[in-house]
Each structure stands twice: as C-alpha cells, then as structure tokens.
Amino acid sequence: MITCEEFFDEFADYLESQVSVEVRQELELHLSQCRACHVLYDSATKTIRIVSESNSFELPQNIFDPIIDRVMAKLRSDPS
Amino acid sequence: MAEGASMSFGREARLELESDSVVVFREAFGSIPNLLRAQSALPRVIAAHAKLEEAVSLRDGAISRIHKERILLSIAADRRDNYWIALDTHVLTSLGVPENHIDNLLNDYEHADLLASDLALLEFCLKLSRDTSSVGLEDVEALRARGFGDEAILEAVVLTALAIYRCTLSVALGSEPDFKPRNSPTKTLRGAAAPPTVVSNTRHKSGRRGPYVPAPYLSPATFKPFAVIQKTHGFIPNFFRAQTLRPDLLRAELEAVGSILLPEDVLTRAQKESILLAVSAANLNSYCVAVHCNMLRGLGLSVDDADQIAVDYRLSQLSEADVALLDFAVKLGTRFSEYSPEDAAKLTSFGFTREQILEGAVVTALNNFANTLQMGLGIEPDFEPPSIFEKHKVNPSGGTTTLMRREAVVQVVETSQDADAELVAQAQCGTLAAFEELVRRHSRLIYRALIAILGDAADAQDAMQDTLLSAFKHIAGFQGRSKFSTWLVSIARNAALERLRGRRNTESLDQSDTEEDCKFRPRQIAAWQENPEQSHSRTEIRQLVEKGLLQLPAKYRVIVMLRDVEQLSTDDVARQLGLSVPAVKTRLLRGRLMLREWLSPYLAASCRGAGQ
Numbered sequence: 001m002i003t004c005e006e007f008f009d010e011f012a013d014y015l016e017s018q019v020s021v022e023v024r025q026e027l028e029l030h031l032s033q034c035r036a037c038h039v040l041y042d043s044a045t046k047t048i049r050i051v052s053e054s055n056s057f058e059l060p061q062n063i064f065d066p067i068i069d070r071v072m073a074k075l076r077s078d079p080s
Numbered sequence: 081m082a083e084g085a086s087m088s089f090g091r092e093a094r095l096e097l098e099s100d101s102v103v104v105f106r107e108a109f110g111s112i113p114n115l116l117r118a119q120s121a122l123p124r125v126i127a128a129h130a131k132l133e134e135a136v137s138l139r140d141g142a143i144s145r146i147h148k149e150r151i152l153l154s155i156a157a158d159r160r161d162n163y164w165i166a167l168d169t170h171v172l173t174s175l176g177v178p179e180n181h182i183d184n185l186l187n188d189y190e191h192a193d194l195l196a197s198d199l200a201l202l203e204f205c206l207k208l209s210r211d212t213s214s215v216g217l218e219d220v221e222a223l224r225a226r227g228f229g230d231e232a233i234l235e236a237v238v239l240t241a242l243a244i245y246r247c248t249l250s251v252a253l254g255s256e257p258d259f260k261p262r263n264s265p266t267k268t269l270r271g272a273a274a275p276p277t278v279v280s281n282t283r284h285k286s287g288r289r290g291p292y293v294p295a296p297y298l299s300p301a302t303f304k305p306f307a308v309i310q311k312t313h314g315f316i317p318n319f320f321r322a323q324t325l326r327p328d329l330l331r332a333e334l335e336a337v338g339s340i341l342l343p344e345d346v347l348t349r350a351q352k353e354s355i356l357l358a359v360s361a362a363n364l365n366s367y368c369v370a371v372h373c374n375m376l377r378g379l380g381l382s383v384d385d386a387d388q389i390a391v392d393y394r395l396s397q398l399s400e401a402d403v404a405l406l407d408f409a410v411k412l413g414t415r416f417s418e419y420s421p422e423d424a425a426k427l428t429s430f431g432f433t434r435e436q437i438l439e440g441a442v443v444t445a446l447n448n449f450a451n452t453l454q455m456g457l458g459i460e461p462d463f464e465p466p467s468i469f470e471k472h473k474v475n476p477s478g479g480t481t482t483l484m485r486r487e488a489v490v491q492v493v494e495t496s497q498d499a500d501a502e503l504v505a506q507a508q509c510g511t512l513a514a515f516e517e518l519v520r521r522h523s524r525l526i527y528r529a530l531i532a533i534l535g536d537a538a539d540a541q542d543a544m545q546d547t548l549l550s551a552f553k554h555i556a557g558f559q560g561r562s563k564f565s566t567w568l569v570s571i572a573r574n575a576a577l578e579r580l581r582g583r584r585n586t587e588s589l590d591q592s593d594t595e596e597d598c599k600f601r602p603r604q605i606a607a608w609q610e611n612p613e614q615s616h617s618r619t620e621i622r623q624l625v626e627k628g629l630l631q632l633p634a635k636y637r638v639i640v641m642l643r644d645v646e647q648l649s650t651d652d653v654a655r656q657l658g659l660s661v662p663a664v665k666t667r668l669l670r671g672r673l674m675l676r677e678w679l680s681p682y683l684a685a686s687c688r689g690a691g692q
Contacts, residue, residue, distance in 0.1 A: 002297065018462075043676050048672060051640065051672075054622045054625040071545055071549060075549075
C-alpha cells in the first residue's frame with residue numbers, strides 16, 4: 001500500500017478527479033485503511049462543497065446601484 | 081553530403097572517446113557513427129541519445145534486439161533515410177541476419193517471410209511513424225489479439241519514437257553514412273519520396289480514449305526521477321505517468337529530457353519550449369501543445385503570447401531571430417523531405433552559433449519523439465489545450481501545415497455565443513444606456529472578482545468605481561476575443577491588483593511558490609460532522625466561509641475564490657491570472673487545506689454549535 005506522503009502527493013489531482021484509474025485505486029485502497037487520510041479527505045471535500053454552495057459574497061443586485069448611478073452621472077456629465 | 085554545401089556541425093570538435101556514451105555507441109555500432117561526431121560540440125546531447133539507445137533499442141526486452149533492429153531498419157527505409165539504412169543494415173548483419181533477408185526487408189517487407197505476428201508489429205510501427213494520428217485503440221487491440229502483451233506494445237511505441245528521433249537528427253546533421261548502403265534505396269536521395277510526418281487534419285481523432293497500456297502507480301518517493309520532474313515541471317505530466325509499466329524506459333527518457341532541455345548554456349529554456357510548442361502545433365498534437373503552452377507560461381510568457389506561438393508563431397511577439405529558429409525547427413520536424421542544409425545555414429545569418437543550431441535540431445528530434453510516443457500510447461491531456469488552437473485544429477483551412485492566422489480565428493471564436501454582443505456594439509458607438517445596462521447585468525460578477533483579490537468590502541466598492549470607469553474608457557478596444565463578461569472581469573482584476581500593489585505590506589499574487597507551499601501538511605485531524613449543512617443555518621455557513629476566505633493570504637484566496645466560489649476550471653484560473661496550471665494546482669490545494677483548517681474547529685464532529 002502507498003504511504004500517507006505518497007497519498008498527499010496525489011491529493012490535489014484526486015480532489016480534482018484528475019488521476020488515472022490505477023492511481024485512483026491505490027488512493028482509495030489507502031483511504032480505506034488510513035484513518036488520518038480519510039479524515040483529511042472527508043473534511044477537504046466537505047470544505048469544497050460548502051464553499052461552492054455557500055453563495056459567498058453574493059450580494060443583492062441593487063446594492064451596487066448607488067455606485068453605478070454615481071459612475072453613470074459622471075460619464076453623462078463628462079463622457080471623455 | 082558535399083563539403084561546404086552548407087554548414088557542418090562542429091565536425092572538427094574532438095569527441096571524448098572514452099566517455100560512457102561514446103562507448104555505448106562504439107560497442108553497438110562497431111565504430112563511432114558520423115552522426116555522433118557531428119554532435120561532438122554538445123556532449124550532453126550525445127549522452128542523452130546514448131541513454132535512449134541503451135534502454136530502448138540495444139537490449140532484448142519484450143521485443144528481442146533483432147526484432148527491434150528490423151523495425152528500425154524498416155522505418156529508416158520507409159523514410160528513405162540512407163544514413164540509418166546503412167547503419168542498421170550493418171548492425172543486423174553483425175547480429176547474424178542473412179544478407180538476403182535484409183535485402184528483402186529493404187525492398188518489400190511484406191514478402192520477407194516474416195511471421196504473421198512480426199509483420200503485424202512491423203506494420204503497426206510503420207503506421208505510427210508515418211502518421212502519428214492514424215494509430216488508435218483498435219490498432220493496439222489488434223496487436224493484443226496477435227499475442228503481444230502491454231510491455232511489448234509499450235516498447236514498440238517507444239522504439240518507433242526513437243526511430244523518428246534518429247531520422248530527424250540524420251536529416252538535420254546530413255552526416256555521411258558510416259557504411260556503404262547495400263541496396264536500392266541508396267539510389268534514392270534522402271527524403272526524396274518520403275511521406276511527411278505531419279499528420280493530416282482529416283484523420284485526427286480527438287475523441288478516442290487512452291492510455292492504451294496500464295500504468296501502475298509509481299511514487300516520487302521511491303522513483304527518484306519522478307521527484308526530479310516534479311521539481312522541474314511542477315507536476316508529473318501524464319506523458320511520463322503513462323509509461324510506469326517500464327521504469328527503465330522512463331528513467332532513460334527523463335535523463336534524456338533533463339540533459340537536452342534543462343541546461344541554458346546554449347539555447348534558453350524559453351527558446352527550447354517555443355520549438356517544442358511550435359513543432360507540436362504543426363504536428364497538431366494537442367497534448368504536447370497544452371504542456372508546452374503551460375511550460376512557457378511558467379517561464380513568464382503571457383497566456384496570449386504562448387497561445388499565439390501555438391496558433392501562428394510568425395505573428396507572435398518573438399524576435400525575428402527566434403521566428404527564424406522556429407521556421408527551421410518546424411520545417412525539420414514536419415516537412416523533412418523539403419529540408420535542406422541551407423535552412424540551418426540561414427540561421428547563422430541571424431547570429432545563431434553552430435551549437436545553438438545543433439541544439440535546435442536535437443530539441444526538434446526530441447519533440448518528434450514525444451509527439452510520436454504520446455499518440456502511440458493515447459496519453460490523455462494534463463490540461464486543456466488553448467481553445468483557439470483547438471478551434472483551428474478541428475476546422476482546418478486547407479494545407480497540412482497552414483495554420484490559421486489568429487485574427488481569423490478569434491473572430492469565429494466567441495462573438496456569436498455572447499448574449500451581450502448587441503449591447504456591446506451599441507456601447508462601443510457611445511450609447512451610454514447600453515453601457516449602463518451591461519454593467520448592471522454584471523455588477524455582482526465584478527464585485528466577486530474584486531473582493532476575491534482585495535479581501536475587503538469597502539475597498540472592493542471603491543475598486544468597482546475604478547473598474548466601471550476603466551471599462552468605459554477601453555470598451556472601444558474590446559475586440560470580442562473573449563466573452564464580454566470575461567473581459568469586464570479581467571478589467572476588474574487589473575483594477576484590484578493595482579490597488580493591492582499600492583497597499584503597504586503588499587500581499588503579492590505573483591510571489592512564487594516556496595518549498596514550504598509545496599510541503600504544506602494539514603495539522604487538524606479531527607473528524608468533521610457528517611453533514612455540517614444540517615447543524616448550521618445557511619447564513620452561519622456563509623458567514624463562516626466568508627470569514628475563512630478573507631483570512632487567507634491573497635495568493636491562495638484568489639485561487640480558491642475563482643475555482644470554488646466562481647467555479648472556473650483550473651485552466652481558466654491559470655489563464656485569468658497568468659499563472660501556470662501546476663502553480664494554480666499547488667496554491668489551490670494549499671488554500672483549500674488552510675480553509676479546512678480554519679473551519680475545522682467549527683465543523684468538527686465534537687462541536688455542535690454555530691461558529692462564534
């Protein structure tokens with residue numbers, strides 16, 4: 001079985017589903033037998049999931065209206 | 081070749097006769113081949129070639145030495161390469177193969193009394209050598225049906241790639257044959273009727289699935305060459321991973337690549353990568369195009385400049401001399417039958433030295449080795465090739481090597497797909513209402529791009545104003561090379577980066593990755609709750625994530641924001657920020673793991689409450 005160090009070397013690609021079948025099998029075998037790596041994998045995928053689904057920095061459209069209004073007023077008065 | 085017809089490649093330089101690599105050739109070929117003498121100015125490329133020959137052709141493997149020599153001779157004969165015909169004939173004779181059998185191989189291999197399986201293997205190699213894109217999974221399956229195992233298939237592909245490497249060198253160096261060729265092909269001038277290696281566009285298959293042979297996992301911890309390539313390239317390309325069935329071949333290839341490409345004493349890394357990119361593009365090899373675009377980006381070239389070399393290097397920012405170097409390499413690498421010594425001689429008028437021209441030829445040979453091997457093994461891409469290049473490739477405009485001019489390509493690319501196109505046209509004519517509608521449409525996108533870089537809401541709102549003014553000022557110059565929203569976001573990023581650089585204690589985005597970045601290891605190992613989304617409200621989660629993202633250093637925050645919040649592909653993130661894909665991958669992992677560490681105390685299984 002591969003070591004934790006080797007698992008970690010492939011971890012970035014594994015999270016992005018960019019490993020070959022053979023490498024994936026090795027990594028999954030490791031995950032099934034190593035608690036520390038399993039915890040790391042589980043929490044990392046949850047991190048990605050909640051970041052992707054959290055709608056962070058998603059503000060209501062109209063919050064920018066004052067800024068846009070200000071810029072447009074400036075452009076209308078002096079389009080150069 | 082007539083003396084003085086062109087230039088010689090340092091023929092007068094003395095070879096270190098007892099060096100390991102020269103000994104390899106002397107033992108294999110009975111004397112020191114002229115082709116080697118012609119490379120004496122650069123002993124490291126001789127060493128690279130020796131490594132390849134030793135591992136690939138000079139020993140029995142899943143394919144026997146004699147079978148390998150037969151294949152090498154047949155490919156040389158097929159390409160009318162008198163230099164290698166003479167040398168391979170000599171080797172086969174010295175291995176005890178009867179002369180009449182060699183004659184038959186040279187004249188008509190189909191009637192050379194080969195076993196059906198040997199004939200199938202030979203034809204596979206010939207097919208691959210003539211047109212790399214013509215080989216597909218079905219050809220590999222046909223070999224399996226004849227009883228060839230994975231190792232033999234891998235060896236056959238690498239051997240064919242080596243044959244192409246050898247023949248590219250002999251065309252470039254124009255060395256006199258070491259032995260008198262014994263048969264009719266001697267009547268044919270080198271390359272006179274040879275089929276070009278350039279692939280024909282119509283036969284290119286982009287949808288096939290590889291790789292064709294299994295690749296067991298090989299760890300950089302135990303297989304040192306992988307650790308080295310990880311350091312030099314920032315990642316281990318699939319090109320090498322696909323050959324792990326045979327670490328011996330891999331080791332030789334990696335050593336050859338290292339001694340040809342890494343030193344900067346003759347041509348620069350960027351010049352060599354440009355050759356690899358331009359010749360791969362002319363060969364329509366999208367795998368290698370993507371790799372070398374990324375390498376050039378890693379060497380500091382802008383995304384646009386790297387893409388431009390792939391699409392049409394003559395219109396790129398390269399100097400006149402570097403364009404001439406690529407003209408030389410592309411002709412040698414893809415239209416070898418048209419190549420003449422004058423092509424090399426021309427380079428001297430641009431100030432290139434003999435050593436540089438020699439190295440250019442060797443890099444071209446290495447490129448063709450790699451292109452052949454990648455297609456022969458059906459190696460899957462590490463990155464997306466530039467979309468402009470792909471567009472061009474699937475809509476070829478005619479001749480085999482005519483690349484579309486970029487202007488023509490970009491116009492087809494995106495305007496028709498952009499819902500903003502009409503408003504953009506109006507705004508470009510000065511209609512303020514159209515501009516206003518566009519920025520209202522994309523204001524949230526702009527804000528997210530700004531906050532990602534600045535990490536501060538008030539700053540982001542100020543930067544928004546700068547962005548809108550800058551967009552208005554430059555909209556007339558927007559040429560539809562990308563979607564309007566992409567363009568707008570890139571204006572926003574520039575505005576944010578400018579602001580960031582103006583800050584004291586600048587958090588740099590450009591700062592390169594240190595050893596520590598690559599070696600980052602997580603500390604928190606407490607298991608997380610089964611379903612954090614159930615034990616926390618959406619608002620709580622959102623606030624936690626925002627806080628967590630904002631405490632990340634800028635160089636990680638930007639990448640996590642673009643990849644995970646804005647859901648761009650890794651490749652697009654690299655493109656937007658002008659970073660190489662490997663650099664993005666390293667920072668993405670580090671950023672995600674830092675965020676994970678930060679969230680752990682709130683979301684661990686032992687912790688039930690909301691984030692404080």
